[in-house]
Amino acid sequence: MSTLPSLILRTAVRWIAPLLLLFSLFLLVRGHHEPGGGFSGGLIASTGFALLTFGYDLVTARRLLRVHPSALVLAGVGLALASGAVPMLGGQPFLTGLWVTIPLTGEAALKLGTPLVFDVGVYLAVIGATLAMLFAFAEE
Amino acid sequence: MLLSLATLAVLILLAPIAVPRLERRFGYLVALASAASFGCFGTRLPDLFRDGPYSESVPWLPTLGSELALRLDGLSALFALLVTGIGAVVALYTVGYLEDDPRLTRFWVAFLLFELAMLGLVLADDLLVLFVFWELTSVASFFLIGFAHDRPRVRANAQQALVVTGAGGLALLAGFLLLAQEAGPFRLSELSTTARLPVDTPLASAAFALVLLGAITKSAQVPFHFWLPNAMEAPTPVSAYLHSATMVKAGIYLLARLSPLFGSHPWWEPALVALGGTTAVVGALLAVTQRDLKRLLAYSTVAALGTLVLLLGLGAAAAKAFTLFLLAHALYKGGAFLLAGAIEHGTGQRALERLGQLWRHAPPLTASALLVVLAAAGLPPALGFVAKEAVLETGLRSTAPFVTVVLTGSFLGQTAVAWLLLRPFFARRTPEPSLEHPPHWTLLSGPAALGGAALVGGLVVSWIAPLVAAVANSVTGAAKSQVELALWHSVTPVLGMSVVILTAAALLAIAWPRCASLGDRLALTEPLPERPRGLGRLAPERGYRAGLEGVLRLASVQTRILQNGYLRLYITVIVGTAILLTAATVLRTRGPVASGLPTRTPVDLLDAILVLIIVVSGFVAVRASERLAAVAALGALGFSLALLYARYGAPDLAITQVLVDTLTVVLLVFAFYRLPRYARLSSTATRLRDAFVAAIFGGMMAGFTLLVFALEPPSRISTFFNEQAYPAAHGRNVVNTILVDFRALDTLGEITVLGLASIGVLTLLTYRRGERTR
Numbered sequence: 001m002s003t004l005p006s007l008i009l010r011t012a013v014r015w016i017a018p019l020l021l022l023f024s025l026f027l028l029v030r031g032h033h034e035p036g037g038g039f040s041g042g043l044i045a046s047t048g049f050a051l052l053t054f055g056y057d058l059v060t061a062r063r064l065l066r067v068h069p070s071a072l073v074l075a076g077v078g079l080a081l082a083s084g085a086v087p088m089l090g091g092q093p094f095l096t097g098l099w100v101t102i103p104l105t106g107e108a109a110l111k112l113g114t115p116l117v118f119d120v121g122v123y124l125a126v127i128g129a130t131l132a133m134l135f136a137f138a139e140e
Numbered sequence: 141m142l143l144s145l146a147t148l149a150v151l152i153l154l155a156p157i158a159v160p161r162l163e164r165r166f167g168y169l170v171a172l173a174s175a176a177s178f179g180c181f182g183t184r185l186p187d188l189f190r191d192g193p194y195s196e197s198v199p200w201l202p203t204l205g206s207e208l209a210l211r212l213d214g215l216s217a218l219f220a221l222l223v224t225g226i227g228a229v230v231a232l233y234t235v236g237y238l239e240d241d242p243r244l245t246r247f248w249v250a251f252l253l254f255e256l257a258m259l260g261l262v263l264a265d266d267l268l269v270l271f272v273f274w275e276l277t278s279v280a281s282f283f284l285i286g287f288a289h290d291r292p293r294v295r296a297n298a299q300q301a302l303v304v305t306g307a308g309g310l311a312l313l314a315g316f317l318l319l320a321q322e323a324g325p326f327r328l329s330e331l332s333t334t335a336r337l338p339v340d341t342p343l344a345s346a347a348f349a350l351v352l353l354g355a356i357t358k359s360a361q362v363p364f365h366f367w368l369p370n371a372m373e374a375p376t377p378v379s380a381y382l383h384s385a386t387m388v389k390a391g392i393y394l395l396a397r398l399s400p401l402f403g404s405h406p407w408w409e410p411a412l413v414a415l416g417g418t419t420a421v422v423g424a425l426l427a428v429t430q431r432d433l434k435r436l437l438a439y440s441t442v443a444a445l446g447t448l449v450l451l452l453g454l455g456a457a458a459a460k461a462f463t464l465f466l467l468a469h470a471l472y473k474g475g476a477f478l479l480a481g482a483i484e485h486g487t488g489q490r491a492l493e494r495l496g497q498l499w500r501h502a503p504p505l506t507a508s509a510l511l512v513v514l515a516a517a518g519l520p521p522a523l524g525f526v527a528k529e530a531v532l533e534t535g536l537r538s539t540a541p542f543v544t545v546v547l548t549g550s551f552l553g554q555t556a557v558a559w560l561l562l563r564p565f566f567a568r569r570t571p572e573p574s575l576e577h578p579p580h581w582t583l584l585s586g587p588a589a590l591g592g593a594a595l596v597g598g599l600v601v602s603w604i605a606p607l608v609a610a611v612a613n614s615v616t617g618a619a620k621s622q623v624e625l626a627l628w629h630s631v632t633p634v635l636g637m638s639v640v641i642l643t644a645a646a647l648l649a650i651a652w653p654r655c656a657s658l659g660d661r662l663a664l665t666e667p668l669p670e671r672p673r674g675l676g677r678l679a680p681e682r683g684y685r686a687g688l689e690g691v692l693r694l695a696s697v698q699t700r701i702l703q704n705g706y707l708r709l710y711i712t713v714i715v716g717t718a719i720l721l722t723a724a725t726v727l728r729t730r731g732p733v734a735s736g737l738p739t740r741t742p743v744d745l746l747d748a749i750l751v752l753i754i755v756v757s758g759f760v761a762v763r764a765s766e767r768l769a770a771v772a773a774l775g776a777l778g779f780s781l782a783l784l785y786a787r788y789g790a791p792d793l794a795i796t797q798v799l800v801d802t803l804t805v806v807l808l809v810f811a812f813y814r815l816p817r818y819a820r821l822s823s824t825a826t827r828l829r830d831a832f833v834a835a836i837f838g839g840m841m842a843g844f845t846l847l848v849f850a851l852e853p854p855s856r857i858s859t860f861f862n863e864q865a866y867p868a869a870h871g872r873n874v875v876n877t878i879l880v881d882f883r884a885l886d887t888l889g890e891i892t893v894l895g896l897a898s899i900g901v902l903t904l905l906t907y908r909r910g911e912r913t914r
Contacts, residue, residue, distance in 0.1 A: 027795075033872040035791035037879060043799035050806045070902070073895035080888050095884045099870055111870060115880040118887075122880070125891040129898035130803060136905040137810040 013055030020048035028123050029116075038119035042126025049131055058138045069135060072128030080121030083114040141196050141210045141263050144177040144224070148256040152249055159245040166248055167235035167582075174228035174255065181212075181220045188217055189606045193329070195265060206326050211265035213329075214610025218463065219262035219393055222470050223386050226590065227255045230381040233478055233586030236579065237377055237485055247287060247375070254280035258386050262393055267316045267326045270394075274312065274358075277387050278305040284382060285374040293667075297370040300684065304357050304367045312354025312394075318347035331401055340406065348402050351394065352411060359391030361449060362419045363680035365442045370667060370681075372434040376481025379434060380586075384441045385474040389466070392448045396462070400617030403455060412453025417546040419446025424553025428648060429659025433480045433490045433564075437473065440557040443550050444469045450546065451531065452615075454538055459612035460623055461530035467604070468527040468594055472515040475590030476561060479505075479512050482583040483564050493653070495564035504584050506565050512591035516558035517642065523597025525638070526627060532634045548641060555645035560652055601625045708822075708830070715837050726843055747787065753780045767818040771808055775801060792875040 024045035031037030053061040065072075087096035099113035151173055159166045188194065193213035200208040212220070231251070238244060257276035264270035279302070286298030320326055322343050360368040371383050382388070395412070402408050423443030430436040444465075451462040482505055483498070484490045499506040518524035528551060535544040597604070602625055609623040629635065648655070659665040663674030668681050702713065754777055761773035778801035786794035822830075861874050861882065869877035879887050 031873060031876045032870070032880075035795055035873065035875075037792065037873070037876045039879070040792070040795045040799055043796070043803060047799070047802060047806070050803070053810075070895075070899065073898060077888075077892055077895055080884075080891060084884065084888065095888070097869060097881045113870060115869070115871070115877075115884070118880045118884055119876075122887060122891055125895055129891075129894040132898035133901045134803075134807060134810065136902050137807055139905070139909075 010055045013051045017048045017052050017055075020051070021045055024048065024123075028119060031119060032116070038122030039126055042123045043130065045123070045127050046130040046134065049127075050134055053134065053138050058135060061138075062135065065131065069128045069132035072124050073132065074128075076121045076123070076125030076128055078121070079124065080118050083117035083121060086114055141212060141220075142198070144180060144220075145256055145260055145263075147173050147177065148252055148259070152252045152256065155248045155252065156245055159248055163240055163244065164235050164238070166244070167231050170248065170252065171228045171231035171235075174224045174231055177259075178221060178224040178228055181217060181224060184212065185217060185607065188212060188214070189610060195329075197265075200269070206266055206268040208269055209265040209327065210260075210263040211329055212263065213614045214607065214612070215393070215396055215614035216262045218467065218607060218611050219386075219389075220259060222467070223255060223258045223262065226381060226385045226470065226474050229586050229589050230377045230474070230478070232582050233380075233481070234375075234377045234582075236582035237481055238375065243287065246283070250280050250283040250287075251378075251381075254284065254382060254387070258390070261390055265328050267320060267328060267331075270328065271309070271313055271316055274354075274390065274394075275306070275309050277382075277390060278302060278309055278358075281305070281371070281382050281387055284378040285371050287375050287378070288373070291373075294373045297367075297373045301367045301371045303688070304364055304684065308354040308357025308364070308391075311350045311357075315347045315350030315354060318343055318350065322347065328397060331398075345405070345407065348405050348407060351398065351402075355391035355394045356415055356449070357391070358394075359388050359445050359449065360419075360442050361391075361415050361446060362422050362442075363683070365419060365423065366668070366679065366681035366684065368442055369435045369438040372432075372438050376434070376477060376484065377586075379438070380474045380477030380481065383438065384477050385470040388441065388445060389448075389470070392445065392452070392466070395449065395452050396615045399452060399455075399615050403617075409453050409455065412449050413540075413543070416446045416449030416451070416453055417543070419443070420450055420546055420550035421446070424550045426664060427553050427557050428560075428652065428655045429662070429664050431491050431493060431656050431659070431665045433483065433492055433495075434477070435665075436492065436557055436560065437476055437480060440554050441473055443554050444473065447531065447547065447550050447554075450543070451534065454534060454543070456612075456616040456618075457537065458531075458534045459615045460608055460625075461527070461534040462615065463608045463611040464523070464527035464530050464625075468515075468518075468523040468597065471590050471594035471597065472512060472522075472524055472558075475512040475587045475594060476516055476558070478583075478586035478590065479509055479561065482508075482579050482587060485583060486577065486579050492560065492563055493656070496567035497565075499565045502579065505579055508584050508588035508591060509561060509565055511595055512587050513558055513561050515591045515594035516561065517555050517645070518558075518638070519642070520627070521598045522595045523601065524594060526598050526601050526625065528638060528641075529629065529634050532637050533632075536634065548637065551641050552645050552648065555641055556648040556652075559646050559649035563649075563652070598627050601627055712830070712833055715833055719833075719837055719840055722844055723840055726840065726847055747784070750780045750784050750787075753777075754784075765818075767812075767815070770818075771805065775805055778804075790875075792873070 021044075024041040026041075027036035027044060028038055028041035029036075031041065049061050049065060052064060084095035087098055088094055090098075092098075095118075097113050097115045099111055102110040102112065104110055151170065155166065158169070162169070184194070193211055195209065195211045197207045197209035200206060234247075234251075238247060241247070254277060257273045257280055260273035261270060261277060264273055282298050282302040285301055286294055288294050289298075319331070322341070323331055357364045368383060368388065372379055374383065399408075420443050423439050423441075423446055427436055427439035427443060430439060448462060448466060448469075451458040451465065480490070483495065486502065486505070487495065487498070489495055515522045515524055518528045531547060532544070532551075535547040538544070605623050605625045608625065609621055612623060613619065613621055656665065661674065663669075663672065663676040668676050668679050672679060672682060702709075757773040757776040757780070761770045761777065764770040764773060778797060782794040782797040782801070785791075785797060861878055864882075865871055865874045865877045869881040871877040871881070
């Protein structure tokens with residue numbers, strides 16, 4: 001997109017892109033109990049970067065991502081694999097969900113588990129895969 | 141046993157780091173490790189003779205009932221000693237042979253991999269473990285033959301060896317599976333001792349035929365012998381180790397190992413005697429007509445392998461002769477190859493007629509050559525002499541007289557080859573080939589060690605009698621037996637035959653130039669050319685080539701049809717396959733559908749509108765004459781669908797649908813200005829065909845959905861997920877718990893596919909960019 005991007009789009013993207021990224025994280029984390037999850041979160045985050053590519057240019061979007069999208073795919077699949085491998089150390093089958101409960105103040109408690117790590121892996125892999133394609137198209 | 145395998149495995153891992161630092165000295169390390177293993181196996185022998193076989197095992201693939209089980213009995217001990225002992229000698233020899241070749245790392249990794257695989261193969265007590273090691277030897281052999289991979293001929297021959305032995309390996313796997321199905325355990329020792337296999341069932345016969353196919357491809361029996369002479373493109377240490385002393389004997393080992401099981405099969409004796417006899421004679425005939433030193437030795441190895449198969453076919457009576465000849469041949473033929481390598485290394489010459497008078501230039505090499513030749517010819521103090529006597533005696537005692545004729549003929553050829561090894565040293569040649577440099581001591585030690593061992597083996601033959609007895613027990617399946625061995629048996633008819641063979645072979649060696657020119661005339665001395673002539677027209681290798689060409693042609697034809705580059709065809713094929721598979725299932729269970737269509741509920745107005753939008757926008761997208769209209773219509777379709785999802789309690793699906801649609805539009809915008817003009821490229825007939833496929837697919841999916849509702853299975857999986865989502869997976873979003881917990885393995889597969897797809901897109905786009913700039 002070498003044509004001059006509009007000022008309105010550029011200004012809007014400035015505000016919308018970080019919001020989209022935050023929202024994607026929100027979707028990722030809430031996914032276990034409410035609609036959302038790694039897949040939709042990842043798609044939202046990619047949309048944020050797609051808007052950056054529109055409003056600014058490919059170079060800016062790439063710089064803000066910091067790493068090559070394919071590295072994200074690798075990290076995502078690796079993280080998912082690792083989260084599955086952890087239970088194997090304890091002699092349990094591959095991909096068994098393990099949970100720890102961290103007590104917070106009062107009644108509240110935070111439950112963390114390997115499925116969350118797995119979902120983060122999905123999130124990263126989805127971002128990486130969609131952005132790899134998107135950047136490749138944008139470069140054309 | 142496990143320790144020996146582990147040591148080799150550690151050395152393999154160490155090689156990429158250690159070889160660049162130690163360079164050629166890494167060979168000493170390999171030789172040392174092999175020699176240590178040899179010592180370990182050697183010290184176990186007394187226990188083995190006294191207490192019988194010894195086993196070790198580690199659990200492996202428990203669900204398949206397979207264990208990493210190792211077992212040391214007479215047969216495996218003999219092979220383990222050969223693999224480690226000759227391995228040590230050859231590793232030492234390689235130090236002087238390859239010197240500081242830049243590809244040393246690759247060589248040592250493949251070499252050690254082979255040694256590990258071969259040792260595992262002969263120790264394995266489990267059919268699957270044996271098969272895995274069997275295939276590993278083929279793979280290692282491929283890399284070792286293809287060592288000088290910059291020459292096309294080398295690559296072709298390495299590929300040939302891999303294809304022939306690999307195809308045999310597949311047959312072997314099928315045979316093993318049949319065997320396990322018929323007899324139960326994967327354990328070799330149980331298979332052969334309990335003999336639960338009813339031998340003459342069709343299944344057992346099929347298993348036998350398949351196993352035999354695997355064994356004869358590996359052990360280069362006619363008509364699969366052609367890969368062995370071609371494998372001589374490998375560095376000579378490899379030829380000595382793999383293609384003479386050890387790997388080609390893997391098939392022999394397997395047949396010997398399974399002979400207690402299959403020995404009573406009605407096909408055993410005729411098949412093995414016929415195959416082995418033919419190979420023994422053909423190999424001997426081809427050997428004496430060669431000009432190239434290594435091809436000469438290769439064909440003589442083929443003859444020896446045939447002799448071994450023939451002896452196995454004769455059954456229990458030949459077990460002693462089999463063992464002695466196996467041991468003697470491994471020693472002297474390994475030595476002979478190492479000698480040939482030393483000659484080539486020194487003179488740069490391998491053609492027999494261009495070599496001569498080397499004794500003046502290299503007295504130490506001549507001395508080791510004499511050791512090898514005396515051992516290979518089977519003159520009295522040598523182990524080869526005892527072996528030959530035993531083999532000929534077995535032949536005389538067998539009921540079929542042609543066995544004696546075949547054995548005599550084969551020995552004649554093999555002994556002539558031994559005498560021919562003297563030509564490079566004593567034949568008169570003008571101009572004399574000069575030795576470029578005196579051979580390194582490691583080059584001399586190899587042939588001297590193996591030839592010397594084979595030569596003095598006859599003197600200490602009473603020492604190896606218990607080993608021979610133990611091997612014979614493994615082969616025949618007997619519990620215990622005694623073997624008496626002696627170097628000298630007084631004057632017998634067999635001794636007379638030995639003398640005749642030695643003399644006749646010497647005469648044949650003197651007349652060799654005539655044999656070689658006969659070989660030239662029949663086109664046997666060179667590797668098979670593109671257009672064979674003479675006897676080459678009958679070569680079984682032509683069958684291999686025709687088969688390979690056929691496979692390539694089939695591949696290109698099916699690629700042209702199925703992978704023609706038109707996306708629409710791929711989609712049609714995928715959809716068509718799905719239709720066929722699903723329709724078959726739906727039709728088979730159509731009874732309940734007719735009876736139990738879901739009851740009609742009042743139609744909701746909003747739903748009706750959404751459905752109408754979906755249908756109309758589908759038509760618009762298909763009929764649109766502008767791209768933007770088509771994209772917009774597809775977008776409307778997708779968002780209406782998402783709304784339907786949301787209304788029917790699938791918010792996750794709705795979110796994903798919206799996001800995917802959005803991203804698709806975004807991608808389209810990026811590509812919009814670069815896409816070609818929107819045009820109608822397909823004819824009406826094509827469109828009608830595609831519409832037909834699409835309609836069938838849609839109709840089938842609708843029918844399938846109705847069927848699922850009508851069937852009402854006894855327990856629905858969704859109930860399980862609904863009930864278990866919170867207690868088992870700690871999540872209230874059922875879809876998400878399915879994705880990341882219950883069916884996480886599927887998700888892992890999906891994200892891997894997604895990543896691979898993105899790499900595919902990247903590659904395609906980068907490739908196109910590269911094409912454009914060129």
